[in-house]
Amino acid sequence: MRFCPLGFILLLVAGPAWSNPSQLCRAAIAQAEREAAIPAGLMQAIGRVESGRRSPETGVFGPWPWVINAEGQGRFFPDAPAAIAAVRELQGRGVRIIDTGCMQINLHHHPNAFANLEEAFDPVANARYAANFLIRLNETRRDWAVTAGHYHSQTPERAEGYRARVLAAWPEEIARLQREPPGPVLALLSATSRALPHAALSPVSSLSNGGEAARVIPIAGGAGRGLDAYRAQPVSISGRSMVLLPQRLLTR
Structure with missing residues (x-):
């Protein structure tokens, strides 16, 4: 089946309001949450932690579709071709532990997630695989906070x-x-994504590349931008529980 770059289609069809690539992630994540019956907003929060950045154009903080994390460093890119080229360069040097896209799917730990790198950086394919993975995790945990x-x-x-x-x-x-x-x-996203198959899931493990401590990094040189996946979070974080969510959202 020929792969259709849905993020690119959305940029062409959805108009100026969707020229912010972060919105491509948000729409794809909303669709994936809905398809998988995951509590609303949970994947949005995960995406924000995984690939969040503040848009240089709008100042709005949100997930980014064209970001990689490898060798303890992360980089944002302006488009999918630039991100794909960076991954191929890393793979050419023998690097295998690479996180990709809106939901930072690890290509080594999830080798069957995508048919190709174009699909890895497609927001719909990336979010859909993450949703399936979360469902698998929650089958045994039955607690969305633990699953997260x-x-x-x-x-x-x-x-x-x-x-x-x-x-x-x-x-x-x-x-x-x-x-x-x-x-x-x-609705547009749903219509254009019907041809995209659900990827086969790898055995349940985690998406981590084992380099969590290295995510706080200086700005890297080159075409990409430095990524600290946890920086600039517009929320307060402390050592105590701070979440006032209904229990029905946390258990299933």
Whole structure:
């Protein structure tokens, strides 16, 4: 089946309001949440922690579709071809542990996630695989807060800090969805994504590349921009629980 670059289609069809690539991630994530019946806003919060950046044009903070994390460093790119070229350069040097896209899917730990690199950086394919992976994780945990931490790592100390960040972001993402429902763009996304098959899932593990501590990095040179996946979070984070979410959202 011929792959269709849905993010590119959305940029062409959806108009100026969708010229911000972060919105491509948000629409794809909303669609994936809906398809998989994942609590609204949870994947949005995960995406924000995984690939969040502040748009240089609008100042709005959100997930970014063309970002990679490898060798303890992350970089943002202006488009999919630039990100793909960077991944190929890394692979040419023998680097295999590479996180990709809106939801930072690791190409080594999830080798069957995508048919090719173009699909890895397509927001719909990336978000859909992440949704399927979350569902698999939650089948045994039955607690979305625990599942959110294990999306990143099953090592307790790593999962705990990550979970705190996701849960801190979640209420704001719920509020955002209420203020800005995907509406017509979500319908467009759904229509154009029908030809995209669900990827085969790898055995359940985690998406972490094992380099969590190295995500706080100086700005890297080259075509990409430095990524600290946890920087500039517009939420307060402390050592205590701060999330006032209904219990029905956390258990299933």
